[in-house]
Amino acid sequence: MDRECELTGRIMKGIAGFYYVNVEDDGVYECHAVGIFRKDKQKPLVGDLVKIRVLDSKKREGSLVGICKRSTALIRPEVANVDQALIVFAQIFPEPNLILLDKFLIMMLEHEIECVICFNKQDIAKDSKREELLNIYSGCGVKVITISALEAQGLQQIRELLKNKFTVLAGPSGVGKSTLINHLCPQAKMETGEISKKMERGKHTTRHSELFYLDKGTYLMDTPGFTAFSLMDMPENTIKNYYPEFYPYEGKCKYQECSHIHEPKCAVKDAVQTGAISRIRYEGYLTIYEEQKNRRKY
Ligand SMILES: Nc1nc2c(ncn2[C@@H]2O[C@H](COP(=O)(O)OP(=O)(O)O)[C@@H](O)[C@H]2O)c(=O)[nH]1
Ligand SMILES: [Mg+2]
Numbered sequence: 001m002d003r004e005c006e007l008t009g010r011i012m013k014g015i016a017g018f019y020y021v022n023v024e025d026d027g028v029y030e031c032h033a034v035g036i037f038r039k040d041k042q043k044p045l046v047g048d049l050v051k052i053r054v055l056d057s058k059k060r061e062g063s064l065v066g067i068c069k070r071s072t073a074l075i076r077p078e079v080a081n082v083d084q085a086l087i088v089f090a091q092i093f094p095e096p097n098l099i100l101l102d103k104f105l106i107m108m109l110e111h112e113i114e115c116v117i118c119f120n121k122q123d124i125a126k127d128s129k130r131e132e133l134l135n136i137y138s139g140c141g142v143k144v145i146t147i148s149a150l151e152a153q154g155l156q157q158i159r160e161l162l163k164n165k166f167t168v169l170a171g172p173s174g175v176g177k178s179t180l181i182n183h184l185c186p187q188a189k190m191e192t193g194e195i196s197k198k199m200e201r202g203k204h205t206t207r208h209s210e211l212f213y214l215d216k217g218t219y220l221m222d223t224p225g226f227t228a229f230s231l232m233d234m235p236e237n238t239i240k241n242y243y244p245e246f247y248p249y250e251g252k253c254k255y256q257e258c259s260h261i262h263e264p265k266c267a268v269k270d271a272v273q274t275g276a277i278s279r280i281r282y283e284g285y286l287t288i289y290e291e292q293k294n295r296r297k298y
């Protein structure tokens with residue numbers, strides 16, 4: 001086989017031993033992995049940049065012959081080379097679970113993956129709700145945007161943010177992720193709708209993590225397994241490191257190793273009192289700290 005038949009692409013999905021590899025300016029090839037991967041115990045992941053050898057260009061079949069070095073690898077979902085996460089929550093219907101949002105932020109920061117928070121359903125939320133959410137997250141260190149996926153408001157902003165990156169969508173069910181994907185990538189034809197109906201259908205269909213190709217270098221992934229998770233065994237005393245709003249007060253508490261919880265003369269608690277740090281974010285920190293502390297007892 002001559003070298004000219006080797007192409008580079010990205011794994012869009014993997015089903016039953018086959019990998020669907022998108023080669024830009026060419027198209028998708030159905031590939032099987034050659035034995036070398038089994039021998040090396042190396043498992044190709046969705047998102048991987050891979051070398052393929054074309055076996056039949058008409059039928060668009062090939063074989064996977066190599067995996068390029070990964071920049072990142074998430075475990076849940078198992079996906080490689082993610083550049084950023086777009087964390088989607090509704091402003092209302094469903095009411096946003098901010099503890100869950102904060103956990104997403106912590107997990108992404110831990111993996112050094114950049115985040116953008118997107119609050120959807122602006123069309124049905126009060127302006128006061130939108131402002132409240134923007135206030136809570138004004139110090140969190142990541143960009144926050146508000147959109148209406150249904151009415152296609154704010155989508156240009158999102159297109160700009162996605163350009164030339166591989167973005168994963170994270171967020172609970174019913175917040176509008178599929179509606180958003182269908183705007184950005186009409187060929188995706190994602191199923192949208194009320195949660196209960198989808199659950200029923202879900203019984204009969206297996207859902208896979210799948211990448212969508214939007215434009216040169218621009219990929220988007222919606223992942224069904226990305227709706228709830230725990231922070232595993234992350235030690236509680238490291239949680240504070242993921243709160244950028246605490247950074248200006250580091251070293252200003254009475255105790256060097258202050259957890260900003262029960263210690264006297266705590267600069268962070270003072271900042272919560274004056275409103276310099278969002279009370280909601282701070283209380284979320286307390287909740288997550290407790291959860292992590294208790295988890296380790298068992
Ligand atoms: N009012 C309003 N409804 C929306 C918006 N985006 C999505 N929805 C609706 O919310 C429901 C869930 O949307 P879907 O895209 O399936 O959410 P997913 O579970 O996150 O993929 C559907 O009934 C959508 O029509 C929005 O911006 N405004
Ligand atoms: Mg969906």
Ligand SMILES: [Zn+2]
Nearest residue numbers: 253258260266
């Ligand atoms: Zn403190």
